């Protein structure tokens with residue numbers, strides 16, 4: 249990449265990691281975002297970096313839950329019928345990919361990306377001086393009764409198959425690990441192959457600072473369109489056009505509208521989710537949790553963060569910019585209050601984010617078909633905070649024309665984008 253100029257669009261976890269990796273390989277990189285780095289989806293997530301994330305939402309266990317989901321009352325997954333009907337190709341593709349064979353292809357691909365990302369995150373956290381934000385204590389799935397635990401057997405089998413280290417816990421074992429939880433959970437699964445951070449947005453900020461400290465340029469501007477001029481690409485913004493030999497689109501959920509304006513079809517949906525911070529002290533005045541937990545029937549994840557206990561919600565499938573609907577958050581809060589001493593709400597309004605998801609739950613990483621010099625890195629659904637560094641390595645290898653450390657075909661943009 250020596251002497252190449254590269255424009256990276258989007259300074260979330262994925263764009264910042266791509267910028268850092270390309271810089272390391274000798275490119276002159278400009279990173280453009282309409283906001284400061286790490287202020288959108290990469291800010292509001294649960295901060296979990298887990299090997300268990302190799303399991304996409306559309307896995308074979310989805311079929312048995314489907315009759316319940318049709319009622320559209322589940323706290324963990326809701327959808328807008330008009331959105332689903334307008335995106336019927338996405339919806340049928342998403343279900344088709346819950347069959348065993350395509351699911352296994354996704355699980356294998358995501359496992360590879362996660363395994364690349366774990367050591368890369370640790371290295372970057374160290375180089376950026378924020379290793380103290382990392383906890384290597386895993387995360388825990390909580391089950392209110394044995395029947396709910398038994399219903400998770402398929403997921404546990406898959407984690408075993410991929411050698412993800414876990415430990416099944418009874419009420420007492422869970423109480424020993426997380427004494428701040430009320431004893432309402434009969435069973436739990438401790439995912440030991442997992443880490444978490446206490447402020448995802450600040451981690452992205454620190455990675456972005458590492459990039460500028462090493463000579464990278466960040467421009468705050470909104471990209472309205474992309475145009476091709478001779479053999480260069482222009483990103484057009486209110487501050488004028490920025491041109492490069494290569495452009496990387498890493499605008500997460502907003503990549504779809506930018507590329508559709510450039511004439512591409514991008515069948516990607518938005519799995520929206522919300523968060524709220526709460527107080528909630530345990531013994532000694534510290535937060536009542538020491539690692540993230542996922543209350544499976546409660547439909548929420550609770551993560552101890554610098555700003556309090558962050559409750560993140562499950563999935564709301566709807567338009568990117570449809571008005572917020574806090575019904576799932578309110579239900580999840582009621583469940584969480586059964587589980588722990590949840591203090592007062594700390595944010596004035598709930599935060600809302602969008603997980604960008606393709607029908608096979610794999611991101612697109614690589615060259616845009618038929619558009620030399622244009623590269624894509626988005627669609628990371630529930631795992632983009634985790635897999636940003638791995639994505640950057642695969643992308644940079646493809647841009648350099650070398651063979652990536654893991655197979656890149658499962659992430660080829662040509663799966664969906666023409």
Ligand SMILES: Cc1cc2nc3c(=O)[nH]c(=O)nc-3n(C[C@H](O)[C@H](O)[C@H](O)COP(=O)(O)OP(=O)(O)OC[C@H]3O[C@@H](n4cnc5c(N)ncnc54)[C@H](O)[C@@H]3O)c2cc1C
Pocket residue numbers: 257258259260261262263280281282283284285286287288289290291292293294295296297469470471472498499500501502519520521522523560561601602603604625626627628629630631632633634635
């Ligand atoms: C509730 C919730 C919980 C989650 N929990 C986890 C978790 O625990 N672990 C995990 O790994 N993942 C989690 N995720 C998913 C993860 O947050 C995303 O996959 C990831 O943040 C995507 O990163 P990104 O860089 O692709 O996108 P983003 O972080 O959204 O970055 C895109 C950037 O593009 C910029 N942009 C948009 N439009 C323009 C424009 N026109 N011009 C210039 N810039 C523009 C935005 O400002 C933004 O900074 C969660 C998501 C949600 C919603």
